[in-house]
Amino acid sequence: MTTPDGTDLLARARELLAAYPVVDGHNDLPWALREQVAYDLGRRDISRDQSAHLHTDIPRLRAGGVGAQFWSVFVRTDLTGDGAVSACLEQIDVVRQLAARYPADLRLARTADEMETARAEGRIASLMGAEGGHSINNSLATLRALHELGVRYMTLTHNDTVDWADSATDEPRHDGLSAFGEEVVREMNRAGMLVDLSHVAASTMRDALRVTEAPVIFSHSSARAVCDHPRNIPDDVLAALPANGGVAMATFVPKFVLPEAIAWTRDADANMRAHGLHPLDTGAEGMRVQRAYEAAHPRPVADAGTVADHLDHMREVAGIDHIGIGGDFDGTAFVPDGLSDVAGYPRLIAELLGRGWSESDLARLTWHNAVRVLRDAESVSDELRARRGPSIATIGQLDG
Numbered sequence: 001m002t003t004p005d006g007t008d009l010l011a012r013a014r015e016l017l018a019a020y021p022v023v024d025g026h027n028d029l030p031w032a033l034r035e036q037v038a039y040d041l042g043r044r045d046i047s048r049d050q051s052a053h054l055h056t057d058i059p060r061l062r063a064g065g066v067g068a069q070f071w072s073v074f075v076r077t078d079l080t081g082d083g084a085v086s087a088c089l090e091q092i093d094v095v096r097q098l099a100a101r102y103p104a105d106l107r108l109a110r111t112a113d114e115m116e117t118a119r120a121e122g123r124i125a126s127l128m129g130a131e132g133g134h135s136i137n138n139s140l141a142t143l144r145a146l147h148e149l150g151v152r153y154m155t156l157t158h159n160d161t162v163d164w165a166d167s168a169t170d171e172p173r174h175d176g177l178s179a180f181g182e183e184v185v186r187e188m189n190r191a192g193m194l195v196d197l198s199h200v201a202a203s204t205m206r207d208a209l210r211v212t213e214a215p216v217i218f219s220h221s222s223a224r225a226v227c228d229h230p231r232n233i234p235d236d237v238l239a240a241l242p243a244n245g246g247v248a249m250a251t252f253v254p255k256f257v258l259p260e261a262i263a264w265t266r267d268a269d270a271n272m273r274a275h276g277l278h279p280l281d282t283g284a285e286g287m288r289v290q291r292a293y294e295a296a297h298p299r300p301v302a303d304a305g306t307v308a309d310h311l312d313h314m315r316e317v318a319g320i321d322h323i324g325i326g327g328d329f330d331g332t333a334f335v336p337d338g339l340s341d342v343a344g345y346p347r348l349i350a351e352l353l354g355r356g357w358s359e360s361d362l363a364r365l366t367w368h369n370a371v372r373v374l375r376d377a378e379s380v381s382d383e384l385r386a387r388r389g390p391s392i393a394t395i396g397q398l399d400g
Helices: 009-019 029-037 058-063 081-101 112-121 140-148 179-191 202-211 235-244 260-274 284-296 304-318 342-354 359-387 395-399
Strands: 022-027 066-072 106-108 124-131 151-155 194-196 216-218 247-250 323-325
Touching (some): 009 342, 022 124, 022 247, 022 323, 022 342, 029 081, 058 066, 066 112, 066 359, 081 140, 124 194, 140 151, 140 179, 179 194, 179 359, 194 359, 202 235, 235 304, 247 304, 247 359, 260 284, 304 342, 342 359
Parallel strands (some): 106 124, 124 151, 194 216, 247 323
16 A cells, blocks of 8 residues: 555554554454353464454454454343353453463553553553443442453443343334433443443433443444444434543444445344354354355455545544544454454554544544543542442332
């Protein structure tokens, strides 16, 4: 990738990422390890090339210029109640195991300062985000326990509406947040856990922005004006981020960035169900079925330019201080051309350089904005803890 004057944009991108590496908002490696090898890390040694099985390993994280990763401690919504809590704890455990197994490369991080320390040490800061409010089983005490274990954001829903918040991809039941859902947001603010609004309905986004006292994030969502999928962020919500201080992290999932991919993915998901598989199954059989379908029905292909179109729009509406990157690697069967794994970030940065983004702007996109939003949430938490104790409200008390 070169400019008319011969500038090597990919080389410039790599130089930039060496100084200001990517903070990626969402990677589903923990769930892939559960699905593929039941957490047997000896069978998926990520210090070696795992491209036959995974989007993610340490050599490719290094090649991609990743300096901090929010590992998703995701739980599928067909796990409910205490089973969802236990599965979330197992996901947390495997992230901690990974950090212990690869200490030269990974460093657990709970704070913005620890992210900066990891960068100074040349290690990849490893943070955690719980994907789906069903993981707390309607318990604020469980929410606080997850925070104590190092979880630094919670996505309020996944693909299904929960007892207190509407999802973007399910039937609404609360017109956004219920009263208990609002209390969840307040308690996340007090604890210092970022409120993640990816996956939630637009009504839930607006309710959360009304209630929150701390900045929010979208850990892996793109612009609805560019690709009209309910998982993406409407412009009025993007425009509200400067006042809130939050950060929207553009995702790479083709059906969220390329309009032509929406219907194709819907049919591919139906094919998975017809084979008795969950559409998010990333095990060997799930991937075999997906690849066979793709071979018979060629899919519309996104690329780095497709993602850059979203980032251009998000910067225009929300401002450069309120955007980031959340690839969703190992959480999707299909990826854009040129962004096929975690080594691909330099291609996206080169694309943006070619569009005239300054190095200062790109440093905010990749590193500064994500570190700042966590630091701001920590400051709000300090203030709130000084004013009020932990909430003991229950969903029965608030929602009846």
